[in-house]
Amino acid sequence: MTELLRVEHLRKSYATALPWGRKPPPALNDVSVVVERGKTLGLVGESGSGKSTLGRCILGLTRPDSGAVIFDGVEVQALSGRALAAFRRRVQPVFQDPFGSLDPRWPVGRSVRESLDCFGIGTPADRERRVLDLFDRVGLNPALAGRLPTHLSGGQRQRVGIAAALASEPELIIADEPVSALDMSVQAQILNLLMDLQQDLGVASIFITHDLGVVEHVSDNIAVMYRGSIVEMGETEAVMNHPQHDYTRTLLAAIPRPR
Ligand SMILES: Nc1ncnc2c1ncn2[C@@H]1O[C@H](COP(=O)(O)OP(=O)(O)OP(=O)(O)O)[C@@H](O)[C@H]1O
Ligand SMILES: [Mg+2]
DSSP: OOOOEEEEEEEEOOOOOGGOOOOOOOOOEEEEEEEEETTTEEEEEEETTSSHHHHHHHTSSSSEEEOOOOOOOGGGOOOOOHHHHHHHEEEEEEEEEEEGSSSSSOOOOOOOOHHHHHTTTOOHHHHHHHHHHHHHHHOOOOGGGSSGGGSSHHHHHHHHHHHHOOOOOOOOEEEEEEETTTTHHHHHHHHHHHHHHHHHHEEEEEEESOOHHHHHHOEEEEEEEEEEEEEEEHHHHHHHSSSOOOHHHHHTTTTTOOO
């Protein structure tokens, strides 16, 4: 079986009140996607289309109103105790701003080691070495492990965020706008790193971005979201070259191309 994740008919509305008692449209409106083992699904759509909500529902951080998230054949909402802990090990987030997941008072190496400690990976003596291996894996000089997050560049900080995500040897990474805060040249380096990791470690990912030009390079498949729904989904090549939906065509037209 090559299927790793299946999302079925997910619906989510936030209980925010709009003026005059109006209800906001649902953040997710019957969303279904599949991610195969070792493959990357690019999830693209404009701001507010529901991408992060979908990512958070898959991670178990937001509870959907209805529908199911099925990881490796098991429904995630039904997990508790050890099974839930095992799921958390197998599915890891990478966020736009790793500041949120790194303790500002700790040297970044300690934050990565904390992930190993938290999942009880290796012996305490092993873990020091594994932190350095992870730094090496994401292309960071191990000497940087002793620095505070504020004393790293944005790109270095995102590499630390990726190292922390890799600590538990996950099978699926949910990367929510992981390069959006970075300069163009640094974006390209981080995208290359993510592609190398997919090749070398066989880790699957959902790559969330508002930029179709970014997902084109990293994704095997693309899902286009618009106002809480997936309006188009298919292999990257097909979506880029033969878009079926008007909204996808609008996104394509917005990609800056060298002339
Ligand atoms: N915690 C929340 N409470 C209330 N409404 C929310 C919450 N989180 C998201 N929303 C609303 O749900 C909709 C989808 O938001 P979501 O963050 O999933 O979009 P997104 O596609 O990730 O956007 P962006 O590209 O700006 O990150 C938006 O209308 C947003 O305002
Ligand atoms: Mg978002």
